[in-house]
Amino acid sequence: MSEQVEMIPGNSLITKTPEEGRQLAVKMARLVIKATQPDAAVREKLRPIYAEDAAMLIAIGQVVASEFATIAAANNYWK
Amino acid sequence: MSEQVEMIPGNSLITKTPEEGRQLAVKMARLVIKATQPDAAVREKLRPIYAEDAAMLIAIGQVVASEFATIAAANNYWK
Amino acid sequence: MSEQVEMIPGNSLITKTPEEGRQLAVKMARLVIKATQPDAAVREKLRPIYAEDAAMLIAIGQVVASEFATIAAANNYWK
Amino acid sequence: MSEQVEMIPGNSLITKTPEEGRQLAVKMARLVIKATQPDAAVREKLRPIYAEDAAMLIAIGQVVASEFATIAAANNYWK
Amino acid sequence: MSEQVEMIPGNSLITKTPEEGRQLAVKMARLVIKATQPDAAVREKLRPIYAEDAAMLIAIGQVVASEFATIAAANNYWK
Amino acid sequence: MSEQVEMIPGNSLITKTPEEGRQLAVKMARLVIKATQPDAAVREKLRPIYAEDAAMLIAIGQVVASEFATIAAANNYWK
Numbered sequence: 001m002s003e004q005v006e007m008i009p010g011n012s013l014i015t016k017t018p019e020e021g022r023q024l025a026v027k028m029a030r031l032v033i034k035a036t037q038p039d040a041a042v043r044e045k046l047r048p049i050y051a052e053d054a055a056m057l058i059a060i061g062q063v064v065a066s067e068f069a070t071i072a073a074a075n076n077y078w079k
Numbered sequence: 080m081s082e083q084v085e086m087i088p089g090n091s092l093i094t095k096t097p098e099e100g101r102q103l104a105v106k107m108a109r110l111v112i113k114a115t116q117p118d119a120a121v122r123e124k125l126r127p128i129y130a131e132d133a134a135m136l137i138a139i140g141q142v143v144a145s146e147f148a149t150i151a152a153a154n155n156y157w158k
Numbered sequence: 159m160s161e162q163v164e165m166i167p168g169n170s171l172i173t174k175t176p177e178e179g180r181q182l183a184v185k186m187a188r189l190v191i192k193a194t195q196p197d198a199a200v201r202e203k204l205r206p207i208y209a210e211d212a213a214m215l216i217a218i219g220q221v222v223a224s225e226f227a228t229i230a231a232a233n234n235y236w237k
Numbered sequence: 238m239s240e241q242v243e244m245i246p247g248n249s250l251i252t253k254t255p256e257e258g259r260q261l262a263v264k265m266a267r268l269v270i271k272a273t274q275p276d277a278a279v280r281e282k283l284r285p286i287y288a289e290d291a292a293m294l295i296a297i298g299q300v301v302a303s304e305f306a307t308i309a310a311a312n313n314y315w316k
Numbered sequence: 317m318s319e320q321v322e323m324i325p326g327n328s329l330i331t332k333t334p335e336e337g338r339q340l341a342v343k344m345a346r347l348v349i350k351a352t353q354p355d356a357a358v359r360e361k362l363r364p365i366y367a368e369d370a371a372m373l374i375a376i377g378q379v380v381a382s383e384f385a386t387i388a389a390a391n392n393y394w395k
Numbered sequence: 396m397s398e399q400v401e402m403i404p405g406n407s408l409i410t411k412t413p414e415e416g417r418q419l420a421v422k423m424a425r426l427v428i429k430a431t432q433p434d435a436a437v438r439e440k441l442r443p444i445y446a447e448d449a450a451m452l453i454a455i456g457q458v459v460a461s462e463f464a465t466i467a468a469a470n471n472y473w474k
Contacts, residue, residue: 007417013472022086022107026114028417032456035421037446050449051116054129058138059453061111065145066460074472077092077153101165105193130195133208137217140190144224156171156232180244180265184272209274212287216296219269223303235250235311259323259344263351288353291366295375298348302382314329314390338402338423342430367432370445374454377427381461393408393469
């Protein structure tokens with residue numbers, strides 16, 4: 001896994017803005033799933049399952065919140 | 080996704096008051112769901128499902144708590 | 159939602175004591191649910207469901223712990 | 238609720254040792270459940286349900302870990 | 317409970333190495349379960365249930381991650 | 396368990412880059428599962444279960460996010 005899938009785009013947690021930090025959080029969350037399930041066809045099959053399931057959408061929100069907490073701290077909250 | 084959906088209103092974590100910070104936490108949590116499920120009709124269909132499900136309401140509370148923790152730290156707890 | 163429901167009583171995270179901070183954590187957790195499900199009748203219907211369900215009671219404990227972590231940090235742990 | 242149930246024994250997060258801090262974390266987690274379900278008979282009925290359910294025992298572990306993180310920080314990790 | 321079960325081996329969060337800190341995280345997570353379910357026979361019965369259930373193994377990973385975060389901070393990340 | 400399974404490769408949280416830190420987070424998460432379920436055959440049987448289940452993939456993302464938060468703090472966010 002470690003060689004095929006890049007897990008942090010740009011290899012940095014530093015972003016110019018909170019918005020970009022949030023985008024990075026979403027990408028990092030997705031790349032863990034990609035690393036765990038490298039088969040794109042399976043991931044595509046799963047997409048409508050979680051995208052139409054309220055509980056899973058909430059759970060995705062939780063993961064993004066956690067990734068974003070780290071990114072926000074890394075950027076000293078863009079202050 | 081990155082271009083269609085704004086993920087942090089105002090592109091800042093800084094708010095005047097804790098109350099506004101809490102509102103931002105709720106909005107940020109919702110925007111992740113919007114980015115993951117861009118179809119407004121599907122989101123509307125899901126709303127009564129989670130709004131009448133105790134476990135999902137609690138899970139939403141967890142996400143908002145996590146987002147708020149980051150926003151509160153960014154604002155040095157409005158001290 | 160943002161205008162109807164107050165999300166942080168007193169609009170402050172600062173409390174005199176840990177006990178009051180804990181009470182605030184509980185209230186903040188409840189107000190997210192109130193904002194998400196504004197219909198008091200529905201919330202009343204859900205109360206016995208979560209209050210008699212061990213897994214949901216534990217999940218509520220998790221949310222309160224998370225809110226309290228933020229409040230405790232805001233108060234420098236009342237030291 | 239705020240008057241009937243004490244939520245933090247001793248109204249302090251400060252403890253002499255990590256072990257006492259851990260005990261406090263367990264108590265604080267339990268007191269949230271007590272506040273949410275004040276009926277002792279119901280709580281007694283729920284006890285064997287969660288105590289014999291692996292998933293719920295793990296979830297309790299998560300709550301205690303979260304409460305303890307706050308207590309440990311409050312005590313500067315007893316260093 | 318508070319007298320029968322020791323919850324933090326050695327009554328300290330300080331360890332010589334990250335590896336030992338990780339071992340402590342696992343032990344602390346287990347001791348919460350032991351305190352909640354003191355009957356060793358029941359715990360033994362539950363072991364194959366969670367050890368062969370992917371979702372529960374992931375949930376255990378979450379608890380250990382949380383305990384370890386506290387221990388790592390206590391040790392200033394062994395720097 | 397403590398002697399058979401190494402839980403932190405290299406016995407250090409320090410990495411050269413965020414990408415390596417992320418890889419370490421994934422490995423640490425996996426090693427908890429390995430320690431809890433030491434039978435490789437069982438783990439192999441579980442792999443397709445979680446890798447094709449959207450909810451479990453999201454839960455894995457949550458664990459990795461938590462481990463990474465600790466690693467990122469240990470490395471002062473590679474700043």
